[in-house]
Amino acid sequence: MQFIDLAAQYQHLKTKIDARIQTVLDHGNYIMGPEVQELEAELAKYVGVKHAITCANGTDALTLSLMALDIKVGDAVFCPTFTFFATAEVIAYEGATPVFVDSDAATFNICHVDLEKRIQATIAEGKLIPKAIIAVDLFGLPANYPEIQKIADRYNLKLVEDAAQGFGGSIDGKRAGSFGDIATTSFFPAKPLGCYGDGGAIFTNNDEYAELIKSYRVHGKGSDKYDNVSIGMNSRLDTIQAAILLEKLAEFPIELINRNKAAENYEVSLSGKYKTPQVPEGYVSSWAQYTLLSASRDTAMAMFKEKGIPTMVYYRTCMHMQTAFDYLGYSVGSFPVAEKLAKSVFSLPMHPYMDAKS
Numbered sequence: 001m002q003f004i005d006l007a008a009q010y011q012h013l014k015t016k017i018d019a020r021i022q023t024v025l026d027h028g029n030y031i032m033g034p035e036v037q038e039l040e041a042e043l044a045k046y047v048g049v050k051h052a053i054t055c056a057n058g059t060d061a062l063t064l065s066l067m068a069l070d071i072k073v074g075d076a077v078f079c080p081t082f083t084f085f086a087t088a089e090v091i092a093y094e095g096a097t098p099v100f101v102d103s104d105a106a107t108f109n110i111c112h113v114d115l116e117k118r119i120q121a122t123i124a125e126g127k128l129i130p131k132a133i134i135a136v137d138l139f140g141l142p143a144n145y146p147e148i149q150k151i152a153d154r155y156n157l158k159l160v161e162d163a164a165q166g167f168g169g170s171i172d173g174k175r176a177g178s179f180g181d182i183a184t185t186s187f188f189p190a191k192p193l194g195c196y197g198d199g200g201a202i203f204t205n206n207d208e209y210a211e212l213i214k215s216y217r218v219h220g221k222g223s224d225k226y227d228n229v230s231i232g233m234n235s236r237l238d239t240i241q242a243a244i245l246l247e248k249l250a251e252f253p254i255e256l257i258n259r260n261k262a263a264e265n266y267e268v269s270l271s272g273k274y275k276t277p278q279v280p281e282g283y284v285s286s287w288a289q290y291t292l293l294s295a296s297r298d299t300a301m302a303m304f305k306e307k308g309i310p311t312m313v314y315y316r317t318c319m320h321m322q323t324a325f326d327y328l329g330y331s332v333g334s335f336p337v338a339e340k341l342a343k344s345v346f347s348l349p350m351h352p353y354m355d356a357k358s
């Protein structure tokens with residue numbers, strides 16, 4: 001059994017994907033070819049936003065968003081400590097200061113109660129200017145945007161949705177990628193919607209942000225890429241990757257159903273033995289990971305291994321304990337829920353072709 005079976009997916013879509021790639025080889029527009037625009041239109045339609053802008057990867061998608069929001073030195077940006085490194089990395093990369101927030105014990109997502117406390121503490125301290133929140137749809141489950149948006153409004157903060165793992169999820173029918181001021185996703189192969197290399201996208205309803213991001217992704221271009229009006233970067237999605245994603249996106253709704261069936265099967269067979277992931281009323285998860293909790297994680301993982309079932313740990317180290325963030329001066333014990341999660345979570349194989357192979 002494989003942790004994520006990309007080969008099974010390719011076999012299922014091979015004829016269509018091969019034909020799409022061949023079309024790109026025939027027209028030869030490898031950078032910003034017609035498939036890129038076609039994909040952006042399809043993505044915007046699926047997510048339900050005005051603008052979808054593709055880029056080179058999910059990390060750049062976050063960086064481009066923070067650039068559009070003018071995040072800089074002296075700014076505080078709040079994000080969960082229990083997440084993938086990129087969420088916090090991009091804040092520091094822009095020269096701003098990540099302010100970490102504890103997790104919700106039930107959903108593993110950012111805890112809105114702790115979020116408000118950390119915002120108030122930052123204001124009271126008076127050293128940084130609170131500017132934005134990056135919430136993460138961890139393991140495929142959208143964060144609690146109804147509550148987080150209220151807090152963002154109350155303190156006049158921008159809200160970014162990191163939907164790298166959340167693409168396909170929803171709250172009351174509103175899709176991941178449509179929350180906050182700007183949302184981002186990743187098309188890294190192992191994500192719910194992945195390509196065959198690196199890729200990412202940014203979603204927004206805001207025309208001004210969309211224009212800025214389109215400029216920043218091509219060297220801060222003005223009328224063309226040799227007229228440069230600001231400092232940007234080179235972060236485009238390859239046409240071949242867009243071609244592959246068009247076929248994968250067409251299949252995605254069926255895959256999402258399959259992922260949810262796989263999660264239901266896990267729930268039935270495991271809920272008595274482990275703490276299984278719970279999806280709040282009205283929420284849909286895209287199940288980027290199916291994550292269990294066990295106080296004796298090593299023993300549990302060894303048992304699965306014996307049965308030929310691979311497991312992985314996402315994530316062993318919270319952001320406030322990462323060496324790279326030593327300079328922020330956090331210590332053990334400052335985020336009790338997240339620290340406990342880091343010690344007890346482990347994930348099981350999850351992909352839309354589980355039945356075919358397992």
Ligand SMILES: *Cc1c(COP(=O)(O)O)cnc(C)c1O
Nearest residue numbers: 057058059084086087164186188
């Ligand atoms: C994967 C991931 C990213 C970064 O995406 P890349 O395409 O690998 O750069 C950012 N945030 C989260 C939560 C992720 O899981």
